Amino acid sequence: MIYLQLFLSYLKIGFFGFGGGYAMLSLIQNEMVTRHGWMTETELADIVAVSQMTPGPIAINCATYVGYTVTGTVWGSILTTLAVSLPPLTLMVLITIFFTKLKNNTYMQGAMKWMRPMICGMIGAAALLFVNGSTFIDWKSYLIFAACATAAWFKVDSILLICLSAVAGILLYL
Amino acid sequence: MKILLQLFWAFFKIGAFTFGSGYAMIPMIEKEVVDRRKWFEKDDFYDQFALASSAPGPFALNTAVFVGYKLKGWWGALFAVMGAVLPSFLIILLIAIYLTGFRGNRYVEAAFKGIRPAVIALIAVPFINMLKRLPWYFMVLGCAVAAVICYLGVSPIWFILAGAITGILVTFFEKPR
Numbered sequence: 001m002i003y004l005q006l007f008l009s010y011l012k013i014g015f016f017g018f019g020g021g022y023a024m025l026s027l028i029q030n031e032m033v034t035r036h037g038w039m040t041e042t043e044l045a046d047i048v049a050v051s052q053m054t055p056g057p058i059a060i061n062c063a064t065y066v067g068y069t070v071t072g073t074v075w076g077s078i079l080t081t082l083a084v085s086l087p088p089l090t091l092m093v094l095i096t097i098f099f100t101k102l103k104n105n106t107y108m109q110g111a112m113k114w115m116r117p118m119i120c121g122m123i124g125a126a127a128l129l130f131v132n133g134s135t136f137i138d139w140k141s142y143l144i145f146a147a148c149a150t151a152a153w154f155k156v157d158s159i160l161l162i163c164l165s166a167v168a169g170i171l172l173y174l
Numbered sequence: 175m176k177i178l179l180q181l182f183w184a185f186f187k188i189g190a191f192t193f194g195s196g197y198a199m200i201p202m203i204e205k206e207v208v209d210r211r212k213w214f215e216k217d218d219f220y221d222q223f224a225l226a227s228s229a230p231g232p233f234a235l236n237t238a239v240f241v242g243y244k245l246k247g248w249w250g251a252l253f254a255v256m257g258a259v260l261p262s263f264l265i266i267l268l269i270a271i272y273l274t275g276f277r278g279n280r281y282v283e284a285a286f287k288g289i290r291p292a293v294i295a296l297i298a299v300p301f302i303n304m305l306k307r308l309p310w311y312f313m314v315l316g317c318a319v320a321a322v323i324c325y326l327g328v329s330p331i332w333f334i335l336a337g338a339i340t341g342i343l344v345t346f347f348e349k350p351r
Contacts, residue, residue, distance in 0.1 A: 004350055017230045018329045022297050023231075026323055035302065036326045042290065049289045050269055054261025056189050057199075059232040064263050068270035077270065085255055088235035093251055095229055096240045102225065110345030112222045115337035116314040120304045121221055121319025122333070127297040128324040135290040144288055147297035151347050158296050159193055169288020170281060 002071060003079055005036065010083035017087070019119030021058035025126035028062055033129075038070045042134040054164055059084055103136055142170045177246055178253045182213065185238045185257030192234075199234050207241055234258055339349070 007090045009031040016026040025048065039047075051061035060081060067080030095102060102108055136142060148161050184206045192199040199225075207213050214222075222244075226236035235255055242254030276282045301320075305313055319333050 012331065014231045015336050017232070017336055018228070020227075020233055023330075025297070030323070030329050031290065035329075045290045045293050046286055048297075049187065049286070049293050050266070050273070052193070052260060053291070054262070054265050055191055055193050056233045056259075056265070056281060057232040060235070060259055060262045061266045064266040065270045069274070074267065077263070077267055085234065085235055087231035088229075089255060092226065092229050092236045094241040094244050095225055095246070096222070097245045099222065099225065103221065106349070107322065107342050107345050108309045109232055111338040112343035114341030114344065115334060117185055117308055117316040118319055118333040118337035119318035119328075120308060120312075122323065122330045123297065123301040123304065124320030125323035125330065128185035128320055129300055130294045130297070135294060137287065139241065139293045141287075145295050148292040149299055151303075152295055152299040159237060159293035160291055160334070161296065165288040166285040167288070169285045173284040173287045174260055174276070174280065 002087040003076065004150060006038075006070060006085045007079050009036065010067075010080045012057060012058075012084060013063075014084045014087035015091070018115060019122065022126055023119045023122040024059050026060075026129070027061075028066075029126060029129050032066060032070075040134070041068065041130055043069070045130050045135055049162055052158055067072060080164060106172075144172075146170055178249060181250055182243065182253040185242075185254045186260060189234070189237075189258040190261035199237075203234075203237055203241075207326065213245055229287050247348040 011032060013024060013027045016027060025044075029044060031040070033041055033044060047062055047065045048058065050065065051139045054061060057158065063080040063084040064077045067077035068074065070076055136145070144165055148165060149163055188199055188202050188206060192202050194198055204216075204219065208216050208219050223237065227233050229236050235258055238254035238258040239251045242250035242252070244250070246253070305316055308316060321331055322328050322331070326337050
């Protein structure tokens with residue numbers, strides 16, 4: 001049963017996953033944490049960190065990881081990865097076929113324009129949802145956050161930032 | 175068959191060597207698909223690409239699909255997607271299997287205590303960057319959407335649907351008749 005639920009959840013995440021990995025995160029949070037309680041926000045934050053440091057798109061990394069941790073079997077991760085790959089394999093093929101028609105369609109452009117603030121809000125929600133007592137444990141957490149936000153603002157590489165914050169964590173919390 | 179294997183291999187490399195979000199993959203995909211294999215003209219590629227980035231689902235996979243489909247139809251799309259997915263899948267599976275064993279380790283735990291606020295910063299910065307580029311009424315809307323999703327637990331799906339429907343209606347009524 002859990003397999004069917006996971007499959008449907010990731011199918012939803014794939015089909016409504018507009019706007020890239022970070023926007024998709026708010027969908028993943030909603031399904032995994034809020035609705036089903038399959039994992040905690042802290043666990044999800046850890047997965048995001050691992051995804052950042054390993055190759056491949058975040059959405060696929062997350063799907064594989066969640067599939068394994070929720071079911072404890074390889075089948076779980078095969079299933080979630082498959083679910084998240086299905087929308088591209090269906091919708092995107094249709095889009096490719098109707099490419100020339102869609103490219104200049106004003107309705108589609110209108111829909112895209114109004115979806116932009118929604119996608120932006122989804123990314124904001126992803127960040128906000130992670131802010132809680134288990135991610136910000138004391139003043140040192142705020143310090144790391146401020147330092148990383150400043151560095152990211154000036155386009156310092158995100159893999160480097162995660163490695164540095166891991167070192168900071170070991171130095172500050174051990 | 176040869177092209178199918180080439181597609182698989184090209185996207186396998188792309189999946190194995192690009193980090194972070196799908197957007198980080200653009201230069202790598204361009205090099206492989208346009209410069210090296212000459213499967214696409216540069217302009218065609220970028221046109222298709224704009225559409226792939228507005229379609230739902232992981233954007234690296236959308237790109238794999240349009241390149242694969244253009245060259246070899248459904249089979250092409252399937253091989254390209256498998257290539258793109260396989261490296262992440264294998265690497266993350268290994269990590270998922272072994273990381274659970276490291277959970278209790280105090281070094282790993284301390285490192286993650288440092289990493290968690292950093293992850294939030296890495297999501298917050300693109301949010302602010304995207305917000306900045308919107309007109310003011312969309313900025314307000316964006317912040318409101320973020321708050322409602324986060325604090326009321328409303329599914330983001332409703333906002334995606336609402337945005338798409340509003341956009342279509344607005345276009346319909348603005349159209350000169």
